[in-house]
Amino acid sequence: MISKKMQDQVKNSSVIRAMFEEGKRLADIYGAENVFDFSLGNPNVEPPEDVKKAILEVVNDSNSTGIHGYMNNSGYEDVRAAIANSINNKFGTAFTPKNIIMTVGAAGGLNVILKTLLNPKDEVITFAPFFGEYRNYVKNYDGELVVVSPNTLDFQPNLEEFKEKITANTKAVIINSPNNPTGVIYSEETIIKLSNILRDKQKELGTDIYIIADEPYRELAYDNAEVPYLSKYYENTIIGYSYSKSLSLPGERIGYLVISDQAADYENIVAAANIANRILGFVNAPALFQRVIAKCLDAKVDLEVYNKNRELLYKGLLSFGYECIKPEGAFYMFVKTPIENDVEFCSLANKKNILIVPGSAFGCPGYVRIAYCVAYKTIEKALPGFKALIEELK
Amino acid sequence: MISKKMQDQVKNSSVIRAMFEEGKRLADIYGAENVFDFSLGNPNVEPPEDVKKAILEVVNDSNSTGIHGYMNNSGYEDVRAAIANSINNKFGTAFTPKNIIMTVGAAGGLNVILKTLLNPKDEVITFAPFFGEYRNYVKNYDGELVVVSPNTLDFQPNLEEFKEKITANTKAVIINSPNNPTGVIYSEETIIKLSNILRDKQKELGTDIYIIADEPYRELAYDNAEVPYLSKYYENTIIGYSYSKSLSLPGERIGYLVISDQAADYENIVAAANIANRILGFVNAPALFQRVIAKCLDAKVDLEVYNKNRELLYKGLLSFGYECIKPEGAFYMFVKTPIENDVEFCSLANKKNILIVPGSAFGCPGYVRIAYCVAYKTIEKALPGFKALIEELK
Numbered sequence: 001m002i003s004k005k006m007q008d009q010v011k012n013s014s015v016i017r018a019m020f021e022e023g024k025r026l027a028d029i030y031g032a033e034n035v036f037d038f039s040l041g042n043p044n045v046e047p048p049e050d051v052k053k054a055i056l057e058v059v060n061d062s063n064s065t066g067i068h069g070y071m072n073n074s075g076y077e078d079v080r081a082a083i084a085n086s087i088n089n090k091f092g093t094a095f096t097p098k099n100i101i102m103t104v105g106a107a108g109g110l111n112v113i114l115k116t117l118l119n120p121k122d123e124v125i126t127f128a129p130f131f132g133e134y135r136n137y138v139k140n141y142d143g144e145l146v147v148v149s150p151n152t153l154d155f156q157p158n159l160e161e162f163k164e165k166i167t168a169n170t171k172a173v174i175i176n177s178p179n180n181p182t183g184v185i186y187s188e189e190t191i192i193k194l195s196n197i198l199r200d201k202q203k204e205l206g207t208d209i210y211i212i213a214d215e216p217y218r219e220l221a222y223d224n225a226e227v228p229y230l231s232k233y234y235e236n237t238i239i240g241y242s243y244s245k246s247l248s249l250p251g252e253r254i255g256y257l258v259i260s261d262q263a264a265d266y267e268n269i270v271a272a273a274n275i276a277n278r279i280l281g282f283v284n285a286p287a288l289f290q291r292v293i294a295k296c297l298d299a300k301v302d303l304e305v306y307n308k309n310r311e312l313l314y315k316g317l318l319s320f321g322y323e324c325i326k327p328e329g330a331f332y333m334f335v336k337t338p339i340e341n342d343v344e345f346c347s348l349a350n351k352k353n354i355l356i357v358p359g360s361a362f363g364c365p366g367y368v369r370i371a372y373c374v375a376y377k378t379i380e381k382a383l384p385g386f387k388a389l390i391e392e393l394k
Numbered sequence: 395m396i397s398k399k400m401q402d403q404v405k406n407s408s409v410i411r412a413m414f415e416e417g418k419r420l421a422d423i424y425g426a427e428n429v430f431d432f433s434l435g436n437p438n439v440e441p442p443e444d445v446k447k448a449i450l451e452v453v454n455d456s457n458s459t460g461i462h463g464y465m466n467n468s469g470y471e472d473v474r475a476a477i478a479n480s481i482n483n484k485f486g487t488a489f490t491p492k493n494i495i496m497t498v499g500a501a502g503g504l505n506v507i508l509k510t511l512l513n514p515k516d517e518v519i520t521f522a523p524f525f526g527e528y529r530n531y532v533k534n535y536d537g538e539l540v541v542v543s544p545n546t547l548d549f550q551p552n553l554e555e556f557k558e559k560i561t562a563n564t565k566a567v568i569i570n571s572p573n574n575p576t577g578v579i580y581s582e583e584t585i586i587k588l589s590n591i592l593r594d595k596q597k598e599l600g601t602d603i604y605i606i607a608d609e610p611y612r613e614l615a616y617d618n619a620e621v622p623y624l625s626k627y628y629e630n631t632i633i634g635y636s637y638s639k640s641l642s643l644p645g646e647r648i649g650y651l652v653i654s655d656q657a658a659d660y661e662n663i664v665a666a667a668n669i670a671n672r673i674l675g676f677v678n679a680p681a682l683f684q685r686v687i688a689k690c691l692d693a694k695v696d697l698e699v700y701n702k703n704r705e706l707l708y709k710g711l712l713s714f715g716y717e718c719i720k721p722e723g724a725f726y727m728f729v730k731t732p733i734e735n736d737v738e739f740c741s742l743a744n745k746k747n748i749l750i751v752p753g754s755a756f757g758c759p760g761y762v763r764i765a766y767c768v769a770y771k772t773i774e775k776a777l778p779g780f781k782a783l784i785e786e787l788k
Contacts, residue, residue, distance in 0.1 A: 001602045001659035003513045003535070006666040013669060021466075042464045051462075055453050055682075059446055068445075068643045070436040072415075104498060104647070104676060111675035119397045136673035141397070208395045249462045251681025253498070253647075265395035272400040275407060279530035281505035282498060286680045287645025288449075 005139075023355050030353060036382035038370045039355040041180065041331065043248040045301045045373070051247055054295035058288060068287050073278045075102025075256070075285050079294040083256060086297040091229040099261060101273050102285035105253040106216045106242035108277075110137050113212055113238050113257055114172075115276040116269055118143040122171035124212075127157040128363035129334065131180045131214070143171070150364045155184040155325055155334070159193055166201045172210040173198070177227060178217040181362045181369035182334040183327020185221060188228045195234040202236075208264040210236045216255070217330040219246035219300050222307050225328045235262040238269075243293050245330075248301050254289040306331045309372040309379055316383045320390050331373040334359065338393045342368055348393075352385035399533075417749050424747060430776035432764045433749040435574065435725065437642040439695045439767070445641055448689035452682060462681050467672045469496025469650070469679050473688040477650060480691040485623040493655060495667050496679035499647040500610045500636035502671075504531050507606055507632050507651055508566075509670040510663055512537040516565040518606075521551040522757035523728065525574045525608070537565070544758045549578040549719055549728070553587055560595045566604040567592070571621060572611040575756045575763035576728040577721020579615060582622045589628040596630075602658040604630045610649070611724040613640035613694050616701050619722045629656040632663075637687050639724075642695050648683040700725045703766040703773055710777045714784050725767040728753065732787045736762055742787075746779035 002010070023037035058067060074080065080097035087095055103109035118124070120142035126134050128150040138145040146165050151158040157175075175194075177186035186194075198209050213230040218241065221227050231237040242255030259269050277284065313333055314326050324335040337345040342358040342365050349356050349368075359367030372379060396404070417431035452461060468474065474491035481489055497503035512518070514536035520528050522544040532539040540559050545552040551569075569588075571580035580588075592603050607624040612635065615621050625631040636649030653663050671678065707727055708720055717730040731739040736752040736759050743750050743762075753761030766773060 002510055002662045002666045003516075005513075006510055006670065007662075009669045009673070010662060010665045013665070040464065046459060047462055052453055055449070059449050065440060068441055068645050070434065070644045107675035107677050109675075116396055116400055119399075122397075133673065137675065140674065210395075250464045251462050251678060253677060253680050268396045268401075268404060271404045271407070272396045275403045276400065279403070279527065280534065280674065281501035281503075281531065282676070283501050283647060284645060286647050286683070288682075289680070 022350070026353055026355075035353045035355070036378050036385065037355045038372065038374060038382070039357050041245075041371050041373060042250060043245055043301065043331070043373045044375055045248055045305045047248040048296065048299040048301060050296045050299040051249070051292060054292040055288070057295065058291045067291065071284060071287065072274075073284050074274045075100070076290050079290045080256075082294045082297060087258065091232065093229070093231060095258060098270060099259055101257045101259065101270070101277060102290055103240070103255050103257055103277065104282045104285055105244055105250070105255045106214060106240045107133065107137075108253065108282050108285070109240040109242070109255050109257045110212065110214060111140060111280060112273050112276045112282070113240065114138060114141050114143065115280060116272040117171055117210060121169060123167060123169045124172045124174060125162065125165055125170060126174040127162070129155070129179075129181050129359060129367070130174070130363055131176060132361050132363075134174055146170070147363050152364075155179065155182040156186060156190050157194065159190070159197060162194070163197050163201070166197070166205075166209070168205050168207060170201075170207070170209050172212050174212045174214055175230065176214045178221060178327075178329025180217065180330055181332045181357075181359070182325060183330045183332050184325060185225055185227055185328045188226070191228045191230065191233050198234060208236055210238055210263065213237065213239045215239055216242040216245050220303060220306065220331060221329040222303070222310065223328070227329065231258065231260040231262070235260065236264055238263065246300055247293065247296060249289070252286060252289045254285055254293055256285070306373060309374070309376060312376065313370065313372050313379050316379070317386060320387045322386070322390060331371060333370045333372060334367050335370060336367055338390050340366055342366055349385070349389060352389060354382055354385050354389075416744070420747055420749075429747045429749070430772050430779065431749045432766065432768060432776070433751050435639075435765050435767060436644060437639055437695065437725070437767045438769055439642055439699045441642040442690070442693040442695060444690045444693040445643070445686060448686040449682070451689065452685045461685065465678060465681065466668075467678050468668045469494070470684050473684045474650075476688045476691060481652065485626065487623070487625060489652060492664060493653055495651045495653065495664070495671060496684055497634070497649050497651055497671065498676045498679055499638055499644070499649045500608055500634045501527065501531075502647065502676050502679070503634040503636070503649050503651045504606065504608060505534060505674060506667050506670045506676070507634065508532060508535050508537065509674060510666040511565055511604060515563060517561060517563045518566045518568060519556065519559055519564060520568040521556070523549070523573075523575050523753060523761070524568070524757055525570060526755050526757075528568055540564070541757050546758075549573065549576040550580060550584050551588065553584070553591060556588070557591050557595070560591070560599075560603070562599050562601060564595075564601070564603050566606050568606045568608055569624065570608045572615060572721075572723025574611065574724055575726045575751070575753070576719060577724045577726050578719060579619055579621055579722045582620070585622045585624065585627050592628060602630055604632055604657065607631065607633045609633055610636040610639050614697060614700065614725060615723040616697070616704065617722070621723065625652065625654040625656070629654065630658055632657065640694055641687065641690060643683065646680060646683045648679055648687055650679070700767065703768070703770060706770065706773050707764065707766050710773070711780060714781045716780070716784060725765060727764045727766060728761050729764060730761055732784050734760055736760055743779070743783060746783060748776055748779050748783075
């Protein structure tokens with residue numbers, strides 16, 4: 001009796017989440033300390049102390065009546081102003097509150113902007129490997145996700161194939177950098193080339209094509225690597241941001257959209273996104289956490305914790321003979337599987353109590369994603385398992 | 395460049411929200427104390443003190459690592475268990491955590507369950523007057539909202555017409571009691587009759603028809619009036635609840651769905667709703683407030699504040715010659731307009747700085763909704779305006 005679309009969903013229920021449940025099951029049997037769960041991007045680093053301080057400040061403020069009430073569907077104007085200023089200071093942009101819509105995390109933001117833009121059959125291009133939920137988000141609005149095949153050399157987008165896949169039906173391109181699952185940052189050179197391709201195609205086809213930059217991992221860039229800010233390179237840009245990773249608040253569902261005023265039909269996009277936020281049932285981003293993040297705009301989780309994990313895991317895997325690109329951002333490592341079948345490799349890993357996600361779930365078979373947002377000692381204790389795995393397969 | 399559906403939305407942008415903005419504009423001109431904004435269901439009663447206490451407890455708990463992290467898409471199991479127990483104690487039901495899915499408010503919950511159930515062209519019946527967002531929520535999943543015309547005698551559902559409007563395509567019936575906008579509680583007699591009609595029709599048509607009970611106003615019932623708990627009367631029942639009104643937390647977006655295990659295809663509905671919560675971009679109900687409400691299951695806003703407003707407004711309007719049913723719940727009064735055109739009446743009210751919403755927005759022209767979740771003195775100061783209005787129209 002459930003809908004046909006959801007029947008398929010129940011059948012193919014997300015691999016990642018299934019792993020999450022499997023991890024809990026194994027932990028019950030073997031003890032949590034003996035299960036090495038690298039399956040989910042659930043940050044293990046606690047939020048910065050500023051977050052707790054901000055919550056207490058907001059809640060204890062004697063003038064704080066109505067702090068849990070409704071506000072404009074786009075969020076509190078003062079919070080949006082503070083965010084706009086913060087972005088302007090960092091990237092030399094000139095945003096105002098009008099460019100900002102507070103959202104229920106980046107997932108909420110992506111749904112809002114896709115609802116705003118997509119007609120049925122509109123195409124949205126993305127680059128493999130990609131976060132599998134994009135397919136669902138696009139399908140929610142009867143759009144079609146067009147996947148550009150992976151460039152496994154360095155995991156920068158395959159721009160030749162991209163050019164060929166742009167059609168008159170292309171409405172948007174989703175870019176995710178630092179990337180889930182590879183940890184690669186799309187270089188400035190990539191962004192410039194990609195923008196030029198889009199501008200040429202817009203002229204050729206007489207259409208507007210929007211870049212939707214999904215940026216929950218923006219603040220997680222190692223070695224001071226720069227993550228190009230998309231609106232500076234391309235006019236039709238919408239940015240989705242989330243505090244899930246930068247402040248370790250994924251369960252609180254707080255983020256925002258930046259809608260560039262250089263974007264075609266800007267006024268209507270802003271009006272429609274405001275309405276979409278409402279009618280999709282988000283209504284508004286959670287009130288308390290809007291106020292909290294406005295007090296934490298310069299705070300950031302301790303990146304060094306993830307960096308140490310990255311170094312340990314990367315060196316370890318390489319020394320065992322695994323092949324992978326060293327991630328420049330996020331907290332994922334995308335590793336070539338010693339056997340072709342990545343799903344089978346994950347099953348073998350499971351038997352060593354190691355939970356990882358097959359690359360197939362990201363449109364890139366032959367690889368696995370290891371989420372290293374875990375305790376350092378989890379990696380230490382899991383490394384022998386990874387070693388045994390590859391040795392048994394040789 | 396925005397989607398065609400959203401172009402229409404931008405054009406017909408919600409009357410209620412437009413009023414909200416108009417109220418802010420007038421307040422800027424005349425001062426907030428001279429604008430009488432009865433347009434929005436934004437509770438003026440502060441949350442019970444327990445809420446603040448609970449927030450502080452959760453945040454200050456020294457063992458509270460990961461309190462802002464991801465959890466199962468359906469929410470924390472212990473929170474769901476606490477809610478199930480609380481419902482069982484109140485209504486003699488036998489729910490377990492499996493029956494409960496934590497949602498981003500009732501609006502989020504309704505979207506989750508409609509996504510779960512609806513195929514394109516499926517029909518969802520509701521009773522006028524009704525919360526206008528139902529139309530949008532149903533359209534989000536390409537369903538069709540079928541409206542049963544209002545019974546203006548007592549605003550109980552028009553069951554004769556209901557029976558005639560049930561077809562083989564009827565997938566669900568949305569019931570909202572205490573009702574927005576009338577404040578009427580659907581009586582036990584109504585619920586029993588309605589359930590019997592549905593059972594007969596299910597048998598006749600060989601289909602399953604779900605009741606979706608939208609119950610954000612359940613705790614707001616005056617004079618100890620009883621609000622029948624739907625799952626006790628009808629097998630195929632799903633209940634959407636929210637703490638927006640019972641704890642005055644509308645901005646925090648916290649609520650839940652109860653999926654009765656008596657419902658046909660129960661297991662699949664639970665699995666699909668869990669996935670729908672994720673893929674619609676809600677991901678999960680806000681983490682902190684899940685923990686907070688679990689500590690506030692017996693708390694409730696001070697209903698006497700609304701009750702005093704209700705008495706003052708009701709007596710006042712009646713004494714001026716207005717006609718309306720005395721609301722038994724919620725914080726709305728649905729008043730017959732002295733002229734036929736309710737939209738025109740609202741414009742005239744606007745000129746006296748009174749903001750109210752035309753009944754047309756609820757599928758019931760010739761009436762207006764007055765949201766009396768405002769300060770007592772706002773009603774006192776607005777009454778002369780209401781008096782002048784009806785006198786000028788005589």
